[in-house]
Amino acid sequence: MTERRDGPRAGREAAAVEGGRLALVASPHLKSPDSTPRIMWTVTITLLPLVAMSTWVFGVNALLVISAAVLGAVGAERLLGAGGAIRDGSAALTGLLLGLTLPASLPLWMAVLGGGVGIGFGKLLFGGLGQNIFNPALVGRAFLQAAFPTALTTWPDPGQGWGIWTGDLFALPFFSGRVDAVTGATPLGLMKFEEVSTPVRDLFVGTTAGSLGETSALLIVIGGIYLAYRNYLNWRIPVSILAVVAGLSSAIHAIDPARFPGAPFMLFSGGLMLGAVYMATDMVTSPVTNSGAWIYGAGIGALVVLIRFWGGLPEGVMYAILFMNAFVPFIDRATQPRVFGTRRGAPA
Amino acid sequence: MIGLLEEWLRGGFRHGIHPPDHKEATSAVPIRRMPFPSEIVLPMRQHAGAPARLIVQPGQRVERGDKVGEPQGHVSVPIHASASGRVAAVEWCPHPDGSQAEAVRIEVDPHSAQIPRPRLVPRWEDLDADQVRAAVKEAGVVGLGGAAFPTHVKLQPPEGERVETLIVNGAECEPWLTSDHRVMVEHPERVHFGIRIMMQCLGTSKAVIGVERNKPDAVARLRETLPADLDIEVIALRVKYPQGAEKMLIRAVTGEEVPSGKLPVHVGTVVQNVGSIAAIAEVFETGYPLIERIVTVSGPGVVRPSNLVVPVGTRLRDVLAFCGGCTPDAREVLAGGPMMGAPQADLDAPVLKGTSGIVVLTDAEAKPSRVYPCIGCGHCLDACPVFLNPSLLGKEAQAGRYAEMEAHHLMDCMVCGSCSYVCPSNIPLSQIFALAKGALRREAGRRRAAESAAADGGKAA
Numbered sequence: 001m002t003e004r005r006d007g008p009r010a011g012r013e014a015a016a017v018e019g020g021r022l023a024l025v026a027s028p029h030l031k032s033p034d035s036t037p038r039i040m041w042t043v044t045i046t047l048l049p050l051v052a053m054s055t056w057v058f059g060v061n062a063l064l065v066i067s068a069a070v071l072g073a074v075g076a077e078r079l080l081g082a083g084g085a086i087r088d089g090s091a092a093l094t095g096l097l098l099g100l101t102l103p104a105s106l107p108l109w110m111a112v113l114g115g116g117v118g119i120g121f122g123k124l125l126f127g128g129l130g131q132n133i134f135n136p137a138l139v140g141r142a143f144l145q146a147a148f149p150t151a152l153t154t155w156p157d158p159g160q161g162w163g164i165w166t167g168d169l170f171a172l173p174f175f176s177g178r179v180d181a182v183t184g185a186t187p188l189g190l191m192k193f194e195e196v197s198t199p200v201r202d203l204f205v206g207t208t209a210g211s212l213g214e215t216s217a218l219l220i221v222i223g224g225i226y227l228a229y230r231n232y233l234n235w236r237i238p239v240s241i242l243a244v245v246a247g248l249s250s251a252i253h254a255i256d257p258a259r260f261p262g263a264p265f266m267l268f269s270g271g272l273m274l275g276a277v278y279m280a281t282d283m284v285t286s287p288v289t290n291s292g293a294w295i296y297g298a299g300i301g302a303l304v305v306l307i308r309f310w311g312g313l314p315e316g317v318m319y320a321i322l323f324m325n326a327f328v329p330f331i332d333r334a335t336q337p338r339v340f341g342t343r344r345g346a347p348a
Numbered sequence: 349m350i351g352l353l354e355e356w357l358r359g360g361f362r363h364g365i366h367p368p369d370h371k372e373a374t375s376a377v378p379i380r381r382m383p384f385p386s387e388i389v390l391p392m393r394q395h396a397g398a399p400a401r402l403i404v405q406p407g408q409r410v411e412r413g414d415k416v417g418e419p420q421g422h423v424s425v426p427i428h429a430s431a432s433g434r435v436a437a438v439e440w441c442p443h444p445d446g447s448q449a450e451a452v453r454i455e456v457d458p459h460s461a462q463i464p465r466p467r468l469v470p471r472w473e474d475l476d477a478d479q480v481r482a483a484v485k486e487a488g489v490v491g492l493g494g495a496a497f498p499t500h501v502k503l504q505p506p507e508g509e510r511v512e513t514l515i516v517n518g519a520e521c522e523p524w525l526t527s528d529h530r531v532m533v534e535h536p537e538r539v540h541f542g543i544r545i546m547m548q549c550l551g552t553s554k555a556v557i558g559v560e561r562n563k564p565d566a567v568a569r570l571r572e573t574l575p576a577d578l579d580i581e582v583i584a585l586r587v588k589y590p591q592g593a594e595k596m597l598i599r600a601v602t603g604e605e606v607p608s609g610k611l612p613v614h615v616g617t618v619v620q621n622v623g624s625i626a627a628i629a630e631v632f633e634t635g636y637p638l639i640e641r642i643v644t645v646s647g648p649g650v651v652r653p654s655n656l657v658v659p660v661g662t663r664l665r666d667v668l669a670f671c672g673g674c675t676p677d678a679r680e681v682l683a684g685g686p687m688m689g690a691p692q693a694d695l696d697a698p699v700l701k702g703t704s705g706i707v708v709l710t711d712a713e714a715k716p717s718r719v720y721p722c723i724g725c726g727h728c729l730d731a732c733p734v735f736l737n738p739s740l741l742g743k744e745a746q747a748g749r750y751a752e753m754e755a756h757h758l759m760d761c762m763v764c765g766s767c768s769y770v771c772p773s774n775i776p777l778s779q780i781f782a783l784a785k786g787a788l789r790r791e792a793g794r795r796r797a798a799e800s801a802a803a804d805g806g807k808a809a
Contacts (some may be wrong), residue, residue: 008725022679022692022693022695023679023714024689024691025680025691025714025716026691026776026778026782027687027688027690027763027779028686028687028766028768028778029680029682029684029686029707029709029713029714030367030368030523030686030687030690031717031768031774032365032769032770032772034727034772035717035772035773035774036720036723036773039723039725051631064609074795088720128721129723130720130721130724131721152653195424212725214433223599231727234726254637274494275375278404283723283724283726284723284724284726285724286724288724288725288726288729288737288739288740289729289731289737290729293726311509332740335736336740336756337729337732337737338735338736339734339735339757339760340595340599340605340735341607341608341731341734341760342607342608342757343596
């Protein structure tokens with residue numbers, strides 16, 4: 001500071017802000033209240049009704065499976081990740097999303113392992129939050145599907161009451177006992193292998209066999225609309241996925257109605273709603289540009305129809321999303337925004 | 349009905365953000381005059397372009413309105429004494445941009461009547477366009493919105509370009525600032541007179557005043573007082589930051605985009621802020637050069653938020669003291685608004701011609717926030733008014749790939765701060781971009797110097 005003169009007013013008035021109190025921070029000095037932890041926790045909270053719904057439909061073991069997946073994810077973040085990364089909520093969210101894709105009878109140790117693999121291999125290996133290419137929850141789920149195909153496709157029937165402990169819930173690691181639960185086929189499985197259709201109303205409300213969180217389309221849509229309103233998810237992604245699935249399946253259904261189900265069944269069955277609203281919209285693994293979001297969503301929608309109709313599996317949402325995740329860097333590069341005052345395609 | 353719809357569609361640009369405007373603190377507070385402080389500091393560097401050259405000696409007596417600095421070159425203006433007194437020193441003073449600047453310190457004569465010599469600026473009615481430009485330059489008039497670009501340069505469109513529309517910037521989109529708002533409410537005729545002067549000078553027949561809709565009283569007053577013989581339209585614009593940025597305002601008013609790297613005149617427009625236009629009018633009305641300006645002093649850290657007429661060169665400390673001082677939890681003093689204003693380390697820095705406001709923030713706003721990695725939410729792409737990809741640019745900056753940033757139009761960034769405002773991971777994007785732009789400019793300067801040296805060497809050989 002320069003030598004101060006002692007004018008009549010000098011020093012007295014603004015003294016409150018001096019004495020080393022003046023902060024020097026670069027502009028802007030205002031900040032929107034949104035933050036990364038707030039986004040993660042808000043998404044988590046919108047999933048809680050789904051957790052409650054699955055507990056109501058599948059019994060307490062649903063809650064246990066989901067908790068186990070969260071435990072695995074958070075534990076991996078704690079053991080392998082940088083300190084303090086748990087409070088941002090991203091690991092808990094990954095675990096919760098993974099848990100919602102699992103069947104209620106899954107042995108708990110598998111759920112823990114899936115959460116750990118999702119965070120460890122799906123996220124931390126790439127460098128942690130913001131660096132991963134593939135949706136970590138789906139990486140965990142894909143791992144489980146490959147490692148334990150039977151356990152992952154054993155769907156207990158819904159509505160067997162609250163306190164039921166079905167299947168091998170407490171089986172020791174690598175000991176899978178006999179399956180003694182009352183199992184039911186998923187609507188997609190029924191359709192694919194037995195060509196039996198399930199009423200769309202049951203699908204919409206969620207009282208059908210399947211993964212924990214994929215049963216109630218209604219709750220997922222409500223959560224999605226809220227998140228889109230808060231701008232915590234890019235609405236273009238679910239809208240384009242659902243539009244392409246509806247359009248493509250209607251067209252194919254029109255050609256062979258006996259073999260291929262129509263749009264309402266396709267939209268509300270399986271993991272499509274959960275995938276379109278909560279998985280495909282993961283900010284890290286989806287495009288940053290809005291035009292990219294349309295392309296990405298359309299690609300997922302087309303792949304879902306392709307896999308469900310002609311693939312070897314009854315459900316294809318997980319692989320469709322993981323496949324399109326891989327293209328996100330290219331989509332982003334190809335859809336750079338047109339800079340103000342330039343023409344699209346003009347040399348930079 | 350269709351007219352209303354049209355007006356609504358017209359009144360905006362794409363993207364941008366909606367920060368809380370906080371204008372209620374001073375939007376209804378009439379402009380008051382601040383008493384002369386005991387001393388004035390006048391830096392020679394107050395405007396865009398070349399700084400003025402000192403022409404006074406320590407010990408010399410100056411009257412209010414006397415020139416203390418001469419312009420150097422075309423893009424430069426003189427500096428005038430804003431109070432009568434004795435030149436106490438020619439020294440370095442803290443500049444609001446954080447540097448030090450050569451300045452004249454004047455000890456204000458407490459017994460002076462502070463009346464300038466009569467008619468330092470001639471009557472406008474007797475002048476032709478060239479003489480008006482010369483008079484505007486001699487009066488030291490610059491844009492008062494912040495950039496302080498010399499007004500006489502704007503009044504002279506480049507060879508071969510025609511100005512169709514004069515766009516008057518009454519957006520005042522920075523939160524807390526209300527000085528332009530109060531000018532429009534209290535002195536609408538002065539705004540219209542300034543527009544008349546500029547239109548005559550530019551040879552345009554049409555002017556549009558763009559005002560954001562959060563200032564309905566300003567829109568009403570400007571419409572009530574429209575002169576019958578001029579084609580002036582007052583447009584109510586949607587409230588959005590940064591509406592007051594030149595290119596955004598042109599887009600909002602005319603629907604046209606100024607090409608990247610070009611000036612507004614390429615789409616037939618000149619943009620001038622209302623405060624500056626009122627200042628032009630005032631200069632010709634009173635005959636005094638630009639020696640004072642209207643400053644909003646506001647923010648949660650100020651005891652009495654006010655709109656003040658402040659002599660240019662008054663120290664920030666003295667202005668704050670006149671407003672009752674700062675609250676005990678005051679933490680940051682900004683010259684300008686909270687989005688683009690510069691934080692002050694030293695309250696001895698003076699109010700300059702381009703200082704539109706002094707905003708004092710408290711601990712609550714100045715709280716440092718934790719930075720998270722980019723999660724690719726894309727909010728910054730939706731906020732950027734020039735459609736850049738701040739997310740990508742930020743990652744490139746982190747990797748030190750400045751050349752790629754340039755290829756991705758970094759130089760179109762005007763550091764408005766919208767991306768930083770929305771970033772949920774609190775990444776200081778606009779600060780990173782300001783640094784990168786500076787580095788690229790310095791590098792370009794070095795390259796040019798090396799090239800011209802090589803060319804000279806070639807000639808010598």
